[in-house]
Amino acid sequence: MGGVTPAGRRGFKYETAANGPMIDDAIRVLAGDCTVIAEDTDRSEYRGRVTTIVKPDNTVLVHDIDGYQPVAWLTRADSVSSDRTGDFTLVVKKDTQTLRIAAHDQDGFAHYPASAAGTPVGDCPDCGGALVRSSGVTCVSCGDRYGVPADATIRDNQCDCDCGLPKMRIERGLAFNVCLDRACESLDAAVKQAFDREWDCSEPDCDGDLRILRRGGLIAGCEHYPNCEVGFAIPAGVVDGECACGLPTFETGSGIRCLDATCDRALEGALEADSAADD
Ligand SMILES: [Zn+2]
Ligand SMILES: [Zn+2]
Ligand SMILES: [Zn+2]
Ligand SMILES: [Zn+2]
Numbered sequence: 001m002g003g004v005t006p007a008g009r010r011g012f013k014y015e016t017a018a019n020g021p022m023i024d025d026a027i028r029v030l031a032g033d034c035t036v037i038a039e040d041t042d043r044s045e046y047r048g049r050v051t052t053i054v055k056p057d058n059t060v061l062v063h064d065i066d067g068y069q070p071v072a073w074l075t076r077a078d079s080v081s082s083d084r085t086g087d088f089t090l091v092v093k094k095d096t097q098t099l100r101i102a103a104h105d106q107d108g109f110a111h112y113p114a115s116a117a118g119t120p121v122g123d124c125p126d127c128g129g130a131l132v133r134s135s136g137v138t139c140v141s142c143g144d145r146y147g148v149p150a151d152a153t154i155r156d157n158q159c160d161c162d163c164g165l166p167k168m169r170i171e172r173g174l175a176f177n178v179c180l181d182r183a184c185e186s187l188d189a190a191v192k193q194a195f196d197r198e199w200d201c202s203e204p205d206c207d208g209d210l211r212i213l214r215r216g217g218l219i220a221g222c223e224h225y226p227n228c229e230v231g232f233a234i235p236a237g238v239v240d241g242e243c244a245c246g247l248p249t250f251e252t253g254s255g256i257r258c259l260d261a262t263c264d265r266a267l268e269g270a271l272e273a274d275s276a277a278d279d
Contacts, residue, residue: 025143027114028054030089032106036062038072040097046071052090052101054080056114060092060099074099115140121154125164137166137180146180151236151253154180161185172218173239173250188214191234195220202247202260203230220259232259244268 030052038044046064050071053061058077061070077094089109092099103109118134129141133154137146148154152168161167161179169177172191179185192212201208201222208228210220221231237252244265249256258266 025056025114026111027056028111029108030054030101030103030106031108032103034062034089034104035100035102036072037100038097039100044072049107054090058092060090062099062101072099115143122160122166123164131166147182148180149236171236171238172234173237173248175238188212188218191218195234197223199248199259200246201228201230202245203228206230232261235259235261 033049036046048064050062050064058080059075062072064071074092074094074097077092079093081091082089083091087102088100089103090101116134116138118132120130121133122131124131124139127142129139131137131139136148149170152170154166154168163184165180167177168180173195176190178187178190196212197209199210201210206228208222208224211223213219213221218234219231220234222228235250235252237250239248240251241249243249243258245263247259249258249266256266
């Protein structure tokens with residue numbers, strides 16, 4: 001297979017227009033009268049005036065005029081390259097599958113800057129572009145990204161931080177409103193200030209306090225670690241009382257629970273009060 005362009009993760013080296021948006025990720029589009037050959041254990045050949053879309057994760061979709069389903073596709077291919085010897089404009093490979101697309105008559109071959117699409121949540125203070133929420137928050141124009149916990153809410157018209165970014169509302173024992181940019185306003189620092197050493201370790205023989213730490217997510221872990229291994233992920237919810245076990249209870253989207261997810265005593269107090277009322 002001489003002449004095959006070595007392909008990186010994206011298969012292409014994209015050149016961004018000097019005055020265009022500085023976005024690394026691009027969607028490549030090839031349109032025209034093409035022959036498309038899909039090979040695995042069997043072989044299918046198509047010809048038509050089609051549009052092929054190559055996404056940054058090497059997903060390749062060949063669309064014709066009918067319906068919503070592509071004529072041919074490979075999702076998250078290992079490589080996307082061109083084969084000049086065979087005159088194939090695109091050669092897509094994944095495991096034993098190959099997709100070859102040759103353009104007899106090109107209507108267009110271009111790449112376009114692409115971003116995540118999501119719910120608009122405000123304007124980028126750096127460039128004025130639209131900020132959208134998908135898995136994180138991304139600026140559609142300059143590509144700035146902010147990691148956002150899945151349960152955080154960001155509302156348009158919510159008050160912005162002094163830095164100009166929207167704030168996110170997130171429940172970690174209390175409802176916190178913090179800047180999207182952790183470097184500007186730290187959720188961890190806010191939770192620490194509220195709950196560090198606030199609760200006692202639940203191990204009967206341990207006199208430790210629970211410290212607020214980040215281990216992937218935020219946890220309340222015993223100060224005597226590693227001698228004491230008590231540690232709990234802080235639930236997405238607001239502290240609303242004390243469990244029969246002594247730890248705090250949280251009101252979450254799925255009900256009242258103990259800080260200790262394995263403890264089922266969170267509702268004991270409430271149940272006793274109910275049965276007392278019944279008597
Ligand atoms: Zn921006
Ligand atoms: Zn800020
Ligand atoms: Zn402990
Ligand atoms: Zn409990």
